[in-house]
Amino acid sequence: xxxxxxxxxxxxxxxxxxxxxxxxxxxxxxxxxxxxxxxxxxxxxxxxxxxxxxxxxxxxxxxxxxxxxxxxxxxxxxxxxxxxxxxxxxxxxxxxxxxxxxxxxxxxxxxxxxxxxxxxxxxxxxxxxxxxxxxxxxxxxxxxxxxxxxxxxxxxxxxxxxxxxxxxxxxxxxxxxxxxxxxxxxxxxxxxxxxxxxxxxxxxxxxxxxxxxxxxxxxxxxxxxxxxxxxxxxxxxxxxxxxxxxxxxxxxxxxxxxxxxxxxxxxxxxxxxxxxxxxxxxxxxxxxxxxx
Numbered sequence: 001x002x003x004x005x006x007x008x009x010x011x012x013x014x015x016x017x018x019x020x021x022x023x024x025x026x027x028x029x030x031x032x033x034x035x036x037x038x039x040x041x042x043x044x045x046x047x048x049x050x051x052x053x054x055x056x057x058x059x060x061x062x063x064x065x066x067x068x069x070x071x072x073x074x075x076x077x078x079x080x081x082x083x084x085x086x087x088x089x090x091x092x093x094x095x096x097x098x099x100x101x102x103x104x105x106x107x108x109x110x111x112x113x114x115x116x117x118x119x120x121x122x123x124x125x126x127x128x129x130x131x132x133x134x135x136x137x138x139x140x141x142x143x144x145x146x147x148x149x150x151x152x153x154x155x156x157x158x159x160x161x162x163x164x165x166x167x168x169x170x171x172x173x174x175x176x177x178x179x180x181x182x183x184x185x186x187x188x189x190x191x192x193x194x195x196x197x198x199x200x201x202x203x204x205x206x207x208x209x210x211x212x213x214x215x216x217x218x219x220x221x222x223x224x225x226x227x228x229x230x231x232x233x234x235x236x237x238x239x240x241x242x243x244x245x246x247x248x249x250x251x252x253x254x255x256x257x258x259x260x261x262x263x264x265x266x267x268x269x270x271x272x273x274x275x276x277x278x279x280x281x282x283x284x285x286x287x288x289x290x291x292x
Contacts, residue, residue: 029071029216033236036060036210036219037070056235058228060220064207065105067200070217074209078194079151082161082182087191093149093183094215102229103149105197107206109163110154114206117223118150121208122165124226131233132167137240142170149181153197153204156186 020026031037038059060070067075076091094101104121107114125132125148136145150168152159161169161182170178187193196202208229210219221228 025073027072027216028069031071034212034218035071035216036221036232053235056231058219058221058231061207061222062220064203064222065200065209065220068202068209068217068220070220072217074211074215074217075200077196077199078188078191079183079196080156080186080188081179082152082156082159082184083179085156085189087188087194088183090194090196091215093180094211096214098213099143099147100145100213100233101147101149101209101211103151103209103211104168104223105202105206105209106150106152106223107204108154109152110158115163117206118152119165121223121226122167125167125229126165129230130226131230131237134230134239135233135237141172143178147181149183151183151185151196153185156184159184 017026029035029037031039036058062070069075074091074094076089078087078089080087102125104118106118106121109115109118124130127133132142132146132148136142148167150164161177161179164182168181170181172178185194185196197204206223208219208221208223208226209217210229210232212218219228219232
């Protein structure tokens, strides 16, 4: 307490909360169709039922990344691009362009166990039944709807992009390999060390984080439960009515990865979209819970 009886700790706390609100990052979305948070949907929002069908309901594991709060905006610190060592603030990699991000924190891939987990994730994401194949429109660029990113914690010089599954280094006939999907938690040459794993308390064994197009966190879960990702998106995405071909390698190595039949619970639309929810209505379907 100072001479006026004011606690500087309380003042600092109130100032920080006010700053978060003024910056637009204090919103805390409750559980809904597009936020896989535990708890009662109606209690967390404004009383409106915006829950997903029990068939598609999954729950996050906040303990895998306590610093990445489910329902809040994705925080930021610096990471390095694996290919050229350029530092990026993580928020810079998440422009609001309508894409969903699925970020795989793979851990230290120089360890056989972590590399094996990463390869399993890559295989699951590349499967014909995965969300990438089912909900990416026919003839669309591979990252039109979903952008899959990897952030590992091994020394950058111990790995190359070719140590990663193809889903993390997609190939385009015009642009070649996409070098902007793989990042590393390592020290930069001139801009310090962001320490994203330490800063956000990310489990060394890794996790998968789903980030909405507006940069808010939808889900945090283990890397060995890729089916939860498919289940999450199946709750509101529409399956493309046509086959989708996504090229994941140079000419001669391309494969067609589409589905002949859409699952019975999803209406075919010819394009991936929120099931009956217009983009400008997305926020209205969630309960805004502001910190006290």
